[in-house]
Amino acid sequence: MSATVSAALAKALEGFIIREAKLADEGQYEAWEALWADDAVYWVPLRDGDDPTQQVSHLYDNRRRLATRIRQLMTGYRYSQLPISGMRRLISNYEFFTEADGRYRVEANFFLPEYSIQSIHDFRIWSGRYVYTLSAKGDDFQIHTKKVLLVNGTEPVPTMAFLI
Amino acid sequence: MPAKIDYHELIQADKIHGSLYTDDAIYEDEIEKIFYSSWVFIGHESEIKKRGDYITRDIGRSSVIMVRGKDEAIQVIVNRCQHRGNLLCNESQGNKRNFTCPYHGWVFGLNGDLLDVSYPGGFDKPLNELNLEVLVTDSYRGFVFASFKKPTVSFDDYLGHGKALIDRACNMSPNGKIDLKGGWIRQHFDANWKMLPENDTDGYHVNYVHQSFVRAIDSQYGDFVGAEDSIKGVIKNWGNGHTEIDFAPGYTKTLDWLGSTPEKVKSYVESMTETYGKEKADQMLYDGPPHACIFPNLFLAEMNIVIFQPTGSNTAVQWSTPMFLDGAPELDFKLLRQSEGALGPASFLLADDASIAERAQIALGAGTPWCDLSRGLNRETEDSDGVKTSHMTDETSNRGFWHHYRSLMIGVRS
Numbered sequence: 314m315s316a317t318v319s320a321a322l323a324k325a326l327e328g329f330i331i332r333e334a335k336l337a338d339e340g341q342y343e344a345w346e347a348l349w350a351d352d353a354v355y356w357v358p359l360r361d362g363d364d365p366t367q368q369v370s371h372l373y374d375n376r377r378r379l380a381t382r383i384r385q386l387m388t389g390y391r392y393s394q395l396p397i398s399g400m401r402r403l404i405s406n407y408e409f410f411t412e413a414d415g416r417y418r419v420e421a422n423f424f425l426p427e428y429s430i431q432s433i434h435d436f437r438i439w440s441g442r443y444v445y446t447l448s449a450k451g452d453d454f455q456i457h458t459k460k461v462l463l464v465n466g467t468e469p470v471p472t473m474a475f476l477i
Numbered sequence: 478m479p480a481k482i483d484y485h486e487l488i489q490a491d492k493i494h495g496s497l498y499t500d501d502a503i504y505e506d507e508i509e510k511i512f513y514s515s516w517v518f519i520g521h522e523s524e525i526k527k528r529g530d531y532i533t534r535d536i537g538r539s540s541v542i543m544v545r546g547k548d549e550a551i552q553v554i555v556n557r558c559q560h561r562g563n564l565l566c567n568e569s570q571g572n573k574r575n576f577t578c579p580y581h582g583w584v585f586g587l588n589g590d591l592l593d594v595s596y597p598g599g600f601d602k603p604l605n606e607l608n609l610e611v612l613v614t615d616s617y618r619g620f621v622f623a624s625f626k627k628p629t630v631s632f633d634d635y636l637g638h639g640k641a642l643i644d645r646a647c648n649m650s651p652n653g654k655i656d657l658k659g660g661w662i663r664q665h666f667d668a669n670w671k672m673l674p675e676n677d678t679d680g681y682h683v684n685y686v687h688q689s690f691v692r693a694i695d696s697q698y699g700d701f702v703g704a705e706d707s708i709k710g711v712i713k714n715w716g717n718g719h720t721e722i723d724f725a726p727g728y729t730k731t732l733d734w735l736g737s738t739p740e741k742v743k744s745y746v747e748s749m750t751e752t753y754g755k756e757k758a759d760q761m762l763y764d765g766p767p768h769a770c771i772f773p774n775l776f777l778a779e780m781n782i783v784i785f786q787p788t789g790s791n792t793a794v795q796w797s798t799p800m801f802l803d804g805a806p807e808l809d810f811k812l813l814r815q816s817e818g819a820l821g822p823a824s825f826l827l828a829d830d831a832s833i834a835e836r837a838q839i840a841l842g843a844g845t846p847w848c849d850l851s852r853g854l855n856r857e858t859e860d861s862d863g864v865k866t867s868h869m870t871d872e873t874s875n876r877g878f879w880h881h882y883r884s885l886m887i888g889v890r891s
Binding site (some may be wrong): 357 | 490569658659660661662663664665666667686688689690692694710793794797798799809810814816817818821822823824825828831832833835836838839
């Protein structure tokens with residue numbers, strides 16, 4: 314069973330997600346990575362309902378692979394994000410829940426304009442739904458899972474080497 | 478009428494003309510001469526296991542349906558109602574008893590036969606005059622190929638040495654069968670389709686395009702970083718445009734290609750040994766799967782299967798799916814994660830290949846004519862079968878691609 318959360322808690326969770334989005338938009342890779350818990354799952358399936366043990370995803374990172382992803386971005390040779398895309402994502406239509414295990418589930422829609430400048434200088438729109446599992450960590454929160462449901466994940470999509 | 482395109486001038490022994498990647502007339506010409514006139518890869522039988530299962534694919538400007546019929550036979554049918562041209566299937570996969578057109582309700586059987594026309598009072602042609610267009614189809618070890626026109630070369634002649642490459646892929650399974658059930662990632666490229674097969678059997682770019690990967694990740698590819706004479710892998714032109722990077726001579730231990738060890742995948746090693754015998758299984762587990770392109774649109778990408786789809790002179794789509802091994806489901810999770818790591822828009826490798834290909838597309842658009850293709854002409858060797866082999870970084874593979882391409886575009890078999 315899940316229950317909705319208090320207005321104060323919702324505000325705090327929203328503030329955390331806004332901060333996470335800003336770090337991703339700005340390529341503050343180490344600060345972004347520090348938000349993740351040890352049991353991290355960063356997941357972009359092709360479509361909602363896919364089973365990651367049976368079906369291929371755009372990405373399905375555990376904590377170790379997420380660290381590799383950040384390490385690669387920081388080498389200075391990740392050509393698909395060199396220089397980093399211009400990004401300013403909007404997150405809205407939030408829903409907040411408390412799960413039986415005490416963790417928080419936050420769902421929200423996102424709209425992410427990307428100015429891709431590594432090759433053809435293309436203005437792209439990414440959109441979909443974020444599903445987070447978060448928990449309290451000291452005065453702050455940490456991310457256990459972030460599932461990104463693209464509206465067009467089963468279609469041909471261009472390079473997505475940035476943090477979505 | 479545009480002037481006739483002189484492919485002998487554009488594709489020479491040691492260089493190719495940049496317009497081959499950018500010219501719309503050349504693109505239209507290759508859709509006609511390659512994708513509509515000879516064998517192309519469509520899909521794998523394991524994608525349509527049950528009667529009525531179908532998938533759709535795009536070949537040239539056409540959508541086609543690959544379907545398993547009521548008699549289990551697999552056919553490839555043009556996805557276009559013969560009445561007024563509507564798409565019969567808009568989904569990428571599914572199961573159907575027949576194909577009913579949403580426009581006026583015409584019903585076609587799974588074999589393409591026109592079965593029923595609604596309000597037949599106003600239509601007096603024989604139904605069999607308007608059956609769906611069925612492609613010439615053949616298959617090898619479940620890999621289904623088709624041709625819109627009656628091909629000028631037999632399927633066996635077309636595949637040639639490609640058969641041995643497909644064998645090497647399928648034989649990684651203890652049952653000799655692969656299963657493409659993991660779904661397809663599709664990655665959009667703002668680059669000409671020919672850069673995909675070229676790049677995928679280019680052993681020269683790894684240290685450069687994938688420098689971030691090499692620096693961030695400890696993998697078997699790290700073994701290839703070093704002085705020129707320390708690289709042991711080889712490049713091959715198998716003929717008919719089929720090309721390969723054979724990494725096996727560069728591997729240093731069994732299962733290097735899987736990033737694993739016999740202890741970690743014990744049951745897989747045991748079932749391989751049971752099927753093939755110890756000596757042969759040991760060799761197969763050392764050499765690993767092929768890294769090879771089957772002209773024009775199939776890539777046996779080690780433990781993945783890849784399709785190249787041209788969508789315009791300046792755009793293409795690369796499809797990728799993990800190559801699951803029948804009889805070794807314990808590898809599925811690892812293969813899924815390896816596929817995502819290597820291929821697709823968010824991967825550690827192909828994301829960078831796409832950006833670099835797109836940069837090439839921009840530069841080629843300037844019209845500066847020539848791209849050099851001479852690397853390795855001074856040292857490649859040719860065996861009695863015509864198979865050419867050279868240092869892994871040599872352009873033997875790309876010359877193989879282009880010179881076969883030239884023969885198809887001219888209309889003369891090389």
